Amino acid sequence: MLTVKNVNQYYGGSHILRDVSLEAHPGKVTVLLGRNGVGKTTLLKSLMGLVPIKTGTIEFDGKPIQNATPYERARAGIGFVPQGREIFARLTVEENLCMGLAYKSAGTPIPAELYELFPVLKQMLSRRGGDLSGGQQQQLAIARALAAKPKLLILDEPTEGIQPSIIKDIGRVIRMLADRGDMAILLVEQYYDFASALADDYLVMERGAFIGRGLGKDMQVNGVRQLVAI
Numbered sequence: 001m002l003t004v005k006n007v008n009q010y011y012g013g014s015h016i017l018r019d020v021s022l023e024a025h026p027g028k029v030t031v032l033l034g035r036n037g038v039g040k041t042t043l044l045k046s047l048m049g050l051v052p053i054k055t056g057t058i059e060f061d062g063k064p065i066q067n068a069t070p071y072e073r074a075r076a077g078i079g080f081v082p083q084g085r086e087i088f089a090r091l092t093v094e095e096n097l098c099m100g101l102a103y104k105s106a107g108t109p110i111p112a113e114l115y116e117l118f119p120v121l122k123q124m125l126s127r128r129g130g131d132l133s134g135g136q137q138q139q140l141a142i143a144r145a146l147a148a149k150p151k152l153l154i155l156d157e158p159t160e161g162i163q164p165s166i167i168k169d170i171g172r173v174i175r176m177l178a179d180r181g182d183m184a185i186l187l188v189e190q191y192y193d194f195a196s197a198l199a200d201d202y203l204v205m206e207r208g209a210f211i212g213r214g215l216g217k218d219m220q221v222n223g224v225r226q227l228v229a230i
Contacts, residue, residue, distance in 0.1 A: 020209065034206060
């Protein structure tokens with residue numbers, strides 16, 4: 001679904017991403033771990049076209065997209081949940097969900113499935129996004145990204161600042177989406193236990209390059225917790 005080959009990216013004279021290559025496959029959760037400031041969020045922004053890459057290729061669904069705009073990548077089927085959620089605080093829950101359908105034809109309904117995945121949202125449709133708790137906002141951000149039924153879902157630290165009960169709900173939803181087999185999931189996470197419970201494949205980043213990769217089931221024996229310990 002997603003193939004990234006030898007991507008390099010710079011900020012001024014700083015080499016931020018160094019020959020980064022990865023794949024994300026339908027039906028699997030690929031987890032990217034690393035300490036703060038190693039380039040994880042920059043990589044996701046590069047995948048979404050928010051930051052241009054200097055060299056390398058990004059293919060999605062068999063087509064090169066490294067020169068595509070963020071809008072074109074979203075329309076191709078990439079859903080993005082950014083760090084910090086970035087919901088529209090003054091819009092209602094329903095209006096936020098409709099924003100996830102912005103490039104669909106007018107009148108496209110909000111998928112009822114979103115309310116099955118996140119029941120709390122149905123109870124709060126008329127409430128403003130800014131009035132929700134942090135965990136509820138995160139659920140809203142994920143639901144907004146899912147509204148257009150993407151083929152690839154990218155999540156940037158969805159557990160950050162979230163209460164444990166909602167972390168469990170989010171993990172359940174991620175696993176359910178992957179197990180259907182038609183969606184690839186790329187998850188950036190610092191919470192090791194959450195990441196290891198979901199990972200089919202893992203990547204560890206340090207100073208803009210991958211220093212470890214493998215199967216999720218091998219994370220413990222490969223010492224991944226020690227690699228990402230602060």
